[in-house]
Amino acid sequence: MNKTICYISDSNGCDTLDELKKLHTKAKANNLKRDITGVLIYKNKNFLQVLEGEKNIVDEAFETIKHDQRHKNIFKVIDTTIEHRIFEDYNFGFTFIDSKETLNKLQDYLTWLRAAENAVANKVIIMVENFIDKKLN
Numbered sequence: 001m002n003k004t005i006c007y008i009s010d011s012n013g014c015d016t017l018d019e020l021k022k023l024h025t026k027a028k029a030n031n032l033k034r035d036i037t038g039v040l041i042y043k044n045k046n047f048l049q050v051l052e053g054e055k056n057i058v059d060e061a062f063e064t065i066k067h068d069q070r071h072k073n074i075f076k077v078i079d080t081t082i083e084h085r086i087f088e089d090y091n092f093g094f095t096f097i098d099s100k101e102t103l104n105k106l107q108d109y110l111t112w113l114r115a116a117e118n119a120v121a122n123k124v125i126i127m128v129e130n131f132i133d134k135k136l137n
Helices: 017-033 055-066 100-114 119-136
Strands: 002-011 037-043 046-054 071-082
Touching: 002 055, 002 119, 017 037, 037 119, 046 055, 046 071, 046 119, 055 071, 071 119, 100 119
Parallel strands: none
Antiparallel strands: 002 046, 002 071, 037 046
16 A cells, blocks of 8 residues: 655754755665655755655655654645655656755746646645745745
8 A cells, every 4th residue: 555645844954965866866866765755855954855655665764754854844734645645756756946946846846736636636736836835935
């Protein structure tokens, strides 16, 4: 059974471009090994991440993140089972939004996803869009 977790958190000192690139590289490698797809967005010292994959593996990943010193004030926004992954076809399944170009690609992808009219996907899309709008303006 697959599930998705979406959370937001405050950065706890992981704010330089080099630190963020290291975080992204490690997260992408770990998630690839565990067959977790999703998206990681960082802006204004805040993270939004969507994790999706096999239930137990996603739960384990989230538990690890909760104890990661680079995050504080972690708030789980969505925790639900899913039939189909939302970000499976997006940029090899996991990405870090760090430029206008990648932001535009994400927005195009979210627009494409809306056509599927999937209730869970739409909740995740709304969370990501709200985070992007608040954090990038």
